[in-house]
Amino acid sequence: MWFFMVRLFTKFKQIRTFFTLPSSVEIEKNCIDSIREIVLPGFSMEQIISLNVFHNTLGVDHHCRNFSLKTNKGTPEMELTEKTQILELDINQKLEKSKSIIREAISLFGIENIAIAITGGKDSTTILWIFKQVCEEMGYELPRCIFIDEGDVFVEIREFIHYIEKLWSLKIIFLKNDNVSLQVQHVGDLIQVSFLNEQNQMALEEMNFFEKEFPFIPDSTICNHLMKTIPLRNFIAEHGIKALATAIRWDEADARESEEYFSQRANPSHSRVHPILHFKERDIWIAIFKYDIPYNSLYKLGYRSLGARCATIKSSDIPAWRQDLENTPERGGRDQEKEAIMGQLRALGYM
Amino acid sequence: MKVRRSVDKKVVILGLDGVPCSLLNYYVNQGIMPHFGDMVSRGALLPLTSTLPEVSSVAWASFMTGQNPAEHGIFGFMEIDPRSYEFRFPNFLSLKSPTFWEKLGVPTVSFNIPQTYPARATNGAIISGFVAPDLEKAVYPRRLYDYCKSVGYRLDVQSGLAAQNPEPFFKDLFEVFQKRAEMMTYLYTQEDWRIFIGTITETDRLHHFFYDSATGGKYYEIFVEFYQQLDKLLWEMFTRAQKDGALFLTCSDHGFVPIKSEVYVATCLKEQGFLRLAEPGGLKNITPDSRAFCLEPARIYIHLKDKFSRGSVAGSEYEAIRQELKEVFEALSYNGCKVVKQVFFKEEIFWGPYLADAPDLYILGEPGFDLRSSLNKETVFGLSHFRGAHTYNDAHLFLSGSEGLLSEPPESIDGIALMITSFLGQTY
Numbered sequence: 001m002w003f004f005m006v007r008l009f010t011k012f013k014q015i016r017t018f019f020t021l022p023s024s025v026e027i028e029k030n031c032i033d034s035i036r037e038i039v040l041p042g043f044s045m046e047q048i049i050s051l052n053v054f055h056n057t058l059g060v061d062h063h064c065r066n067f068s069l070k071t072n073k074g075t076p077e078m079e080l081t082e083k084t085q086i087l088e089l090d091i092n093q094k095l096e097k098s099k100s101i102i103r104e105a106i107s108l109f110g111i112e113n114i115a116i117a118i119t120g121g122k123d124s125t126t127i128l129w130i131f132k133q134v135c136e137e138m139g140y141e142l143p144r145c146i147f148i149d150e151g152d153v154f155v156e157i158r159e160f161i162h163y164i165e166k167l168w169s170l171k172i173i174f175l176k177n178d179n180v181s182l183q184v185q186h187v188g189d190l191i192q193v194s195f196l197n198e199q200n201q202m203a204l205e206e207m208n209f210f211e212k213e214f215p216f217i218p219d220s221t222i223c224n225h226l227m228k229t230i231p232l233r234n235f236i237a238e239h240g241i242k243a244l245a246t247a248i249r250w251d252e253a254d255a256r257e258s259e260e261y262f263s264q265r266a267n268p269s270h271s272r273v274h275p276i277l278h279f280k281e282r283d284i285w286i287a288i289f290k291y292d293i294p295y296n297s298l299y300k301l302g303y304r305s306l307g308a309r310c311a312t313i314k315s316s317d318i319p320a321w322r323q324d325l326e327n328t329p330e331r332g333g334r335d336q337e338k339e340a341i342m343g344q345l346r347a348l349g350y351m
Numbered sequence: 352m353k354v355r356r357s358v359d360k361k362v363v364i365l366g367l368d369g370v371p372c373s374l375l376n377y378y379v380n381q382g383i384m385p386h387f388g389d390m391v392s393r394g395a396l397l398p399l400t401s402t403l404p405e406v407s408s409v410a411w412a413s414f415m416t417g418q419n420p421a422e423h424g425i426f427g428f429m430e431i432d433p434r435s436y437e438f439r440f441p442n443f444l445s446l447k448s449p450t451f452w453e454k455l456g457v458p459t460v461s462f463n464i465p466q467t468y469p470a471r472a473t474n475g476a477i478i479s480g481f482v483a484p485d486l487e488k489a490v491y492p493r494r495l496y497d498y499c500k501s502v503g504y505r506l507d508v509q510s511g512l513a514a515q516n517p518e519p520f521f522k523d524l525f526e527v528f529q530k531r532a533e534m535m536t537y538l539y540t541q542e543d544w545r546i547f548i549g550t551i552t553e554t555d556r557l558h559h560f561f562y563d564s565a566t567g568g569k570y571y572e573i574f575v576e577f578y579q580q581l582d583k584l585l586w587e588m589f590t591r592a593q594k595d596g597a598l599f600l601t602c603s604d605h606g607f608v609p610i611k612s613e614v615y616v617a618t619c620l621k622e623q624g625f626l627r628l629a630e631p632g633g634l635k636n637i638t639p640d641s642r643a644f645c646l647e648p649a650r651i652y653i654h655l656k657d658k659f660s661r662g663s664v665a666g667s668e669y670e671a672i673r674q675e676l677k678e679v680f681e682a683l684s685y686n687g688c689k690v691v692k693q694v695f696f697k698e699e700i701f702w703g704p705y706l707a708d709a710p711d712l713y714i715l716g717e718p719g720f721d722l723r724s725s726l727n728k729e730t731v732f733g734l735s736h737f738r739g740a741h742t743y744n745d746a747h748l749f750l751s752g753s754e755g756l757l758s759e760p761p762e763s764i765d766g767i768a769l770m771i772t773s774f775l776g777q778t779y
Contacts, residue, residue, distance in 0.1 A: 208729070209630055221632045340484035341440050347510035348559060349723060349737050350406075350428050350647045 086278040087250070091286050095130065098275040101261050102134045105243055105273045108262075111135075113242035114143040114273070115235075118172070120157035121306045122284050122295050122320075123247035125164065127275050129293045131245070132168060142170060143245075146235060149176040150227045151218040152187055152308040160296045167294065175231035180223075184216040191216050203230050218308035237268045245273040251280045252330060253339075281330050285321040304330050360775055361597035363539075364767075365588055366414075366464060366550030367581075368407060369558050369739075371606035372398045372747035377566055378578050386586035390751060399746040400763040401605035403700045403713055404648055406741065407465045407481065407555065408441070410604035410764050415450040415464065417768025421703030423448045425466060426710060427647055428482070434660045436635040443467045443479065447705060451768035452546050455775060459546040460538050463531065465604075476542045478534070480550055481507060498537070505530050508553055513560040514736045520560070521573055528553045528577070532584050539591060546771070547597075549588070551581065554603075562739025563609040589751065598774055599751040604764060606745030610738055611719035612685055615728040616645045622731065623679050625672075631727060639663050642672055643711075648741075649722035650710030651676060673711060680714050685732055692717045718742050 086097065105114060116131060118124040128145065135142050147161055165172050179200055183191045190213045193201060204210075207225055214222050236244065248256050256277075263272050279287070281304075288295050298306060299320040306312055345351045375396060379388035402410045402420060404427055412425040420426050424447035430439045443466060452459035452475070459475040461467060468479035470491040478499065479489035483506045490496040505527045512520040528551070535549040557577060564570035585601065592599040620626035625643040628636040634644055637654070639661045645651050653672055654662040664672065673696060683690040692715045701709040716722045721740035748767070750760060761767055 207631065211629060214630060220630070222630050337484050338438070338440065341482050342438070344482050344484070344507065344510070345428055345647075348556075349721075349735070351725070 083250070083278075087280065089278070091283060091290060094276075094278055094283055095287065097278060098127070098130050099134050101273065101275040102131055102245075103138070105245065105262070105275075106134070106138070106140070109242040109271065111140045111143055113240065114245060115173075115239070115241045115243075116143055116145045116245045117232075117247070118145045118147055118161070119247075119306070120147070120154075120160045120296055121247070122288060122299060123249065123276065123279075125295065126279070126284055126287055126293055127245060127247045128164070128168070128170075129287075129291065130275060142168065144239075145170050145172045146232070146244075147172055147174050148228050148231060149174060149181075150308050151176075151181050151216065151223060154298060154306065154309045154312075156296060156298050157306065160294075164294055173235065175235055177227045177231050180216070180226045187216060187218065189216050190214070199230065200226055233268060236270050241270055243271040243273050245275060247276055248274050249279050249281070249284075250277050281325045282321075285325075289321075359596065360545070361592075361595055362546045362771055362774065363588060363592040363595075363597045363599045364546070364548045364771075365585065365599075365601040366411070366548065367554055367601055367603045367747075368465065368550060368552040369555035369605055369607050369741070370603040370747060371608075371742070371745045372396065372603075373606070373745055374565060375747055375749075378582075383575055383578050384582040384585075386582050386589075387749075390585070390589055391749065394749060394751040395753070395760070397748045397750070397760055398744065399602060399748040399761070401741070401743050401746050402764060403695065403715065403743065404650060405605045405715070405743040406648060407552075407604050410746075411465045411467075411480075411550075412446060413765035414602070414604065414767055415466075416446065416448040417451055417765055417772075418448055419701060419703050419765065421701035421706045421709050423703075424705045424708065426708065427650055429646060430708075431634055431646065433658055436633075436637060436659075436661070438633075440482070441466075442482075443469060443471065451772055452548075455546075455772060457545040457775070458543050460542050460544045460548065462535060462538055462547075462549040463552060464548060464550045465552065475544055475546075476538060478504075478538075479506075481552060483507070499534070502533070503530065504534055508556040510556055510559070513556075517561070517570065521570075524553055524557060524577070525580075528580065532580075535584075535588070539588070545775070551584075553577070554581070558607040558739040559737055560739070562607050564738075565607070565609075592751070598771075600767075601747070601749040602764065602767060603746040606742035606747075607739045608718045608742050608745075610721050610734070610740045611688075612690075612732045613721045613723055613734060613737070614649075614683070614685075614690060614716060615731055615733065616649050616651070616714065616722055616724050617726050618728050619679065619683070619731045620645060620651075625676065628726065633726065637661060642668075643676060645724040646710070647724045649714040649716070649724065651712040651714065653711045669711075676712055680712075683731070685720070689717055690720050691715070715743055716740075718744075 086094075089097065116124070116128055118128055128142075132142055161172065164170065177200070179197045180191065183189075183195060192213050193204060194212070196204075203226055204222070207222070209222060217223055218227065232244075235241065248259060250257055250259065259274055259277055261274055261277060263274075264270075265272055276284075287293060296306065302317045302319065302323075303312060304320045304323060342351060375384070375387065378384040379391060382388075402413045406427060408428050409420055409425050412423050413420065416423040424445060425441055428440065430441060431437065432439055446466070450461075452461070453473065456474065459473070461473075461475065461477045463478055463480040465480040465482075467477060468481075468483040469485075469488040470477040470479050472491055476495055477491045478495070483489040486499060486504070486506060487496060489506060490499055508527045509520070509523050512523055531551060531553065538549070539547060554577075557574070558565070561570045561573070565574050589599050617626060620643055626641045626645075627638040628634075629638050630636050637644060640663060641654050642664055643651055643653050653664055653669055655664050655666070655669065656662045657666070677694040677696075680691045680694050695713045695715065697706065697709045697711050697713070700713060714722055719740060721737065746764060748760060758770065758773065761770055
């Protein structure tokens with residue numbers, strides 16, 4: 001370890017500033033590469049270098065190649081230029097923006113009426129951490145968290161959830177649609193609709209599903225509706241939740257581009273709060289390393305995005321934060337260009 | 352016949368996507384397009400038929416190759432993989448034949464023609480048309496891409512705006528058209544070409560959402576304004592072409608009429624027991640007992656055992672099912688009106704090496720009935736925010752003069768390639 005430190009401090013002479021973030025810091029590209037060589041093997045790079053410095057000085061294009069701001073998806077309140085500006089802020093400014101959204105939510109709804117949806121993933125752990133900062137500043141306890149068990153949760157995610165539960169003394173409510181999941185032993189087993197309770201049967205009718213049976217496949221359309229939407233609805237209604245905070249981001253998927261910081265949902269009526277819409281995938285990793293936010297070990301194994309175990313593909317074997325975040329799709333296995341084509345065809349009524 | 356190379360002859364074609372012959376006649380008569388009216392009086396404005404299916408990707412592919420869909424391989428905007436039932440989107444590289452200008456080997460500017468994405472290396476310049484998700488892959492040569500970026504060139508109108516609020520849509524429409532016209536002029540004057548093809552697609556977008564105002568009504572002023580601007584552009588391009596001694600023509604790939612009703616082919620298939628999905632969410636949930644499915648706009652495929660991985664229809668049942676489907680669709684009626692003009696079996700309208708990939712049936716609606724293959728509709732008939740439907744007839748061909756033309760003008764869009772080729776003095 002000391003050997004690495006010596007080499008590192010030799011390089012230090014070539015670096016004008018080290019621990020600060022401003023994008024004006026000039027660092028030679030080859031210097032960055034040598035630091036990466038030194039720092040990466042077995043050394044925690046994240047403890048030494050701010051990724052934002054890498055990012056700006058290597059001239060890496062901030063614009064996620066596959067991300068385009070299509071205003072045809074409609075953000076009536078937010079102008080295109082405002083959104084572009086927010087996306088270009090540095091990490092400190094983005095964090096401040098998120099905090100201000102959270103403060104606004106607390107003021108609008110009251111801390112006791114807010115719940116935070118956590119998944120054990122990098123995005124929801126980050127918003128939880130930001131909530132923690134705001135609550136500490138304001139002298140509040142953290143709001144309740146909810147974790148939805150969709151039926152096939154990674155062991156590592158369960159372990160991680162229990163870890164942060166202890167670390168941050170969280171109040172977590174675990175939601176699961178037992179009536180559905182107890183019907184089966186394995187992913188893929190068939191469920192008879194007639195064996196389900198009335199609420200679940202009506203939920204299927206609501207989505208125009210009239211078959212007698214369906215396979216239990218977590219993260220499929222039907223299972224998402226039953227395993228996620230129904231327990232969530234029940235929770236919101238039973239606990240009088242006025243606002244649910246979730247960790248969605250604009251650059252995750254085309255469908256998220258038109259989301260607002262605050263939006264209304266129905267059935268039951270409640271608000272959604274989205275404090276990190278303006279965080280790009282790389283910003284999450286910058287925040288995680290800069291602020292020492294815990295993250296799930298699955299990301300180190302190469303997973304970029306975590307869903308149900310049976311539905312999550314590992315796109316690579318190198319840690320998520322070292323992958324080509326800007327030019328490869330986060331939600332692995334989906335072709336971004338194909339999505340764009342489908343969107344354009346859909347707008348003209350084809351599809 | 353003698354092959355006489357004529358190095359002086361040039362051709363300028365302006366594609367006007369979805370512009371009907373009848374609409375142009377109307378605007379000329381109303382004095383909305385005085386320049387074009389002048390051009391028509393000295394040339395000829397003729398009706399043209401589209402392809403079957405009468406959609407832009409197929410029609411422009413037939414324009415470019417001079418061929419039937421079973422020869423060039425493009426039957427629609429999308430296909431499905433017969434194994435996984437996932438959507439595939441044929442693009443320029445899927446075209447099985449060269450374009451007429453590639454066959455001629457003459458420098459050509461091909462600007463905004465649908466079905467030309469991604470751009471490929473060519474003798475000339477390409478900017479791709481619909482569907483083009485990525486500008487960088489839509490332009491050849493590279494220096495032209497840098498220019499496109501520098502002027503903020505737009506590949507397409509933001510069609511999604513039309514559903515929410517017409518005003519931003521119209522604003523966007525005129526802005527994109529302006530950029531289109533400027534780029535067309537730039538390419539015309541800066542690039543080296545013997546064939547210049549520039550296509551306007553804003554017309555198709557406007558017509559899809561607002562065609563019920565084309566000859567009067569709520570948004571008629573927008574149509575008037577737009578077609579006046581188009582008139583000016585046509586005049587400018589025509590004047591330039593005249594100076595260059597080039598043959599000048601315009602054409603469209605299909606016509607338009609106001610929508611009477613949308614017709615959801617998939618719902619009809621479901622109701623008649625031909626199609627079943629195990630769960631909502633696309634054709635990948637099709638059940639093995641489904642006998643037929645459909646793809647946009649009204650292509651019907653029999654779910655054959657030896658063609659599709661989940662298919663269970665035997666070859667021996669093929670003809671009977673086709674006949675049954677034909678009767679079902681011919682019998683469709685809406686408020687006492689006949690909905691389907693004709694149901695075609697594949698061999699009646701397709702010929703070529705790719706016949707096996709063709710839909711087994713194709714349904715042509717009566718004008719005003721917009722056939723769609725959406726899987727998530729509950730009724731057979733319905734309306735949405737769309738106000739215009741494509742027509743097979745009533746596309747147009749405008750010729751600025753008949754000098755140098757060796758034969759009768761074509762009656763369908765796939766005949767234009769031969770006309771141009773003959774004009775340029777080559778036969779193949």
